[in-house]
Amino acid sequence: MLVDPNDLLTIGDVVRRTGVSASALHFYERKGLIFSGRDGTNQRRYPRHMLRRISLIVVAKRLGIRLSDVAAVFSTLPSHHAPTHKDWQRLSLAWKQQLEERRRAIETLEAELxxxxxxxxxxxxxxxxxxxxxxxxxxxxxxxxxxxxxxx
Ligand code: FES
Incomplete structure (x- = not known):
């Protein structure tokens, strides 16, 4: 992982910044939604840009978006360096299409209920x-x- 050591966060930092539990972070990591590395003392360290991913996961969960759908859009992001503005734009476009489908489904449900x-x-x-x-x-x-x- 090519990350500035000053931009590496402990799991405690990430828990404090995101409000997401350590066990949930481990789960997201096992699912390939976020990544961490190890420092010289073999402690887990998260690149700062994972905060953005985690925040998007939190919002997606609140909106009822499946983690597999989040994983699909995250798979378009680079895993070994911070995503660029262009990367986020690409993700945004893919997600926008998914959200549009969900919006149509909800409107249809509302109309047909x-x-x-x-x-x-x-x-x-x-x-x-x-x-x-x-x-x-x-x-x-x-x-x-x-x-x-x-x-x-
Ligand atoms: S609502 Fe018409 S078949 Fe169930």
Whole structure:
């Protein structure tokens, strides 16, 4: 790891700066979301730029974004040096597309919540009109109509 030694933080520093527990940091590290190195005394040290990654993980979790999705966008960042402005722009673009899909899914859910979503339950009067005899079941499991609306 090519990092200025003055920009290396102890795990205690990172916990204090991010509010994320040491065990969570270890977990994120095992998942490849963040990286650390070892100093001369074999103590774990985090490059300062990991604070930004960790903050994004915290926000993503709050928004219900899966860690695997976070890992996918982080995989576009360099792991052995601080990301450049261009790197963050690239990540931002990739993430923007994911967030746009989530926003559309939430809007669709909001709009379709009181109507038939094609799940096969036929529990509402509307379903008898919109999904008579569970006609949508050959199209797949789950809320077929809702999933289709999100994809389109
Ligand atoms: S809401 Fe379940 S089949 Fe319509």
């Amino acid at each position: 009181t109507g038939c979503i094609g799940c096969g339950c036929l529990s509402m009067k509307a379903c008898l009109l919109l999904n008579p005899d569970d006609a949508l079941s050959p199209q797949g499991p789950g809320p077929v109509r809702l999933q289709r609306a999100v994809r389109e």
